[in-house]
Amino acid sequence: MADTVRHVAVISLGGTIAMTAQTDGGATPTLSADDLVAAVPGLAGTGIHVQVHDFRRLPGASLSFSDLFELAATIETLAVDGVVVTQGTDTIEETAYLLDLITTGDMPIVVTGAMRNASMAGADGPANVLAAIRTAASTEARGTGCVVVFGEEIHAARWVRKTHATSPTAFTSYPGPIGYVAEDRVRVLARPDTAPTIDRRSAATSVRTTVFTVGIGDDGTLLQALSDHVDGLVVAAFGAGHVPMACVDALTDLAKRMPVILATRTGSGPVLRQTYGFPGSESDLLARGLISGSTLDPVKARILLHLLLMTGTDKDQITQVFSIVS
Structure with a gap:
């Protein structure tokens, strides 16, 4: 920017952060982006x-790929130092990783x-x-890719997961946060490898994937029942990976018909390649044509697979992309 003042855009998608309790007792998204920002003490300082x-103004569970593609297009038009996206926590890890894959440049997206x-x-x-605004405005967060800021911790989109249904400390990541905010200062301690970039503008294909x-x-x-209903699994x-x-x-049959990604349901750690050899082991399944998801958890693996299929990527190319995700 030409001046020394840092400029941040706050984009509201709805979710719990924008919800208030209604007369029937249920909370629904009612707060605007202006309302959210106005409620932040200390921001003016x-x-x-x-x-x-x-x-x-949607619950996180109702966001779609088209919503997030449009969000990415909006972000590209903004002449700011950083962007904060507020949304429902149900799908924060998916939104963050998708934005990490379809946006480019060093500008922080939080x-x-x-x-x-x-x-x-409370x-x-x-x-x-x-x-989040402090992180988006900081020079320290440039080049980290999309991140999730929660509880003053900074998590890489690649690793962050929601691990509790109700706790304010629901967001964690393995091997851990890449930074934190303390005493008004943003501190970035590690930088993840650059994610593969997928051109959303070539995403012309309607596909269906699942976990x-x-x-x-x-x-x-x-x-077997899934075989006629999905394009990737x-x-x-x-x-x-067992x-x-x-x-x-x-x-084996599914892997002959579509890309099938092998991920671990544990939430952290890699899919192995050749440690076990029994039928149904990782080495057996990879030999049968399944594609290793490496350290991507199943939710992130599905986001990457879905985007690749939407852009017309073939199975060999999908295998190559997953091979460089560690």
């Missing part, structure tokens, strides 16, 4: 110039929200918005 955009709506005691939205979580006793019947497997032996034939 930062000297940061904030512009607001009331983009959507996603945040709240676990307690504005009508509740509402966490204002503190999260303030920390299938294996459980003890699965016999492959439900996997992520298998959330046991441990380091499934019941009874599922092997169904997965």
Whole structure:
């Protein structure tokens, strides 16, 4: 920017942070972006110039790929130092990773929200918005990709997960936050590898993908039922990439017809490649044509797979992209 004042855009998508309790007792999105920013104590003292955009008023669970593509296009038009996106926590990890994949440049893009709506005691939205604005305005956060700021911790989109249904400390990541906000200062301690970039403008194909979580006793019947209804599949497997032996034939058939990503349902750690050798082990499944999701959790693997399929990427190219995600 030409002046020394930092400029940040706050874009509201709705979610708990924008919700208030209604007469029937249920909370719904009612607050605008202006309302959210006005409720942040101490913001004026930062000297940061904030512009607001009331983009959507939806629960996080109802956001779509088209909403987020339009959001990315809006972000590209903004002449600011950084962007804060506020939304429902249900899908923050998905929004953050999708934006990480379809946006370019060094400008910080920060996603945040709240676990307690504005009508509740101890509402966490204002503190999260303030920390997010500080992060978006900072030079320290440039080049980190899209991040999630929650509870004054800075999490890389690549690793962040919602790990609790109600706690204000619901967002965690493995191997841990890449930074934090303390005493009004943004401190970035680590920088993740650059994510692959996917050109959303070539996303002309309508596709359907899903995550299938294996459980003890699965016999492959439900996997077979998916074959005519999806264009790509992520298998959330046991441990380091294992499934019941009874599922092997169904997965072998599916892998011949579509890209099938092998991920671990544990939430952290890699899919192995050659440690185990029994039917249904990681080495057996990879030999049958499944694609390793590496350290991507199933939700993130599905976002990447979905975007690649939307842009017409073939199976060999999909395999190549997943091979560089570590």
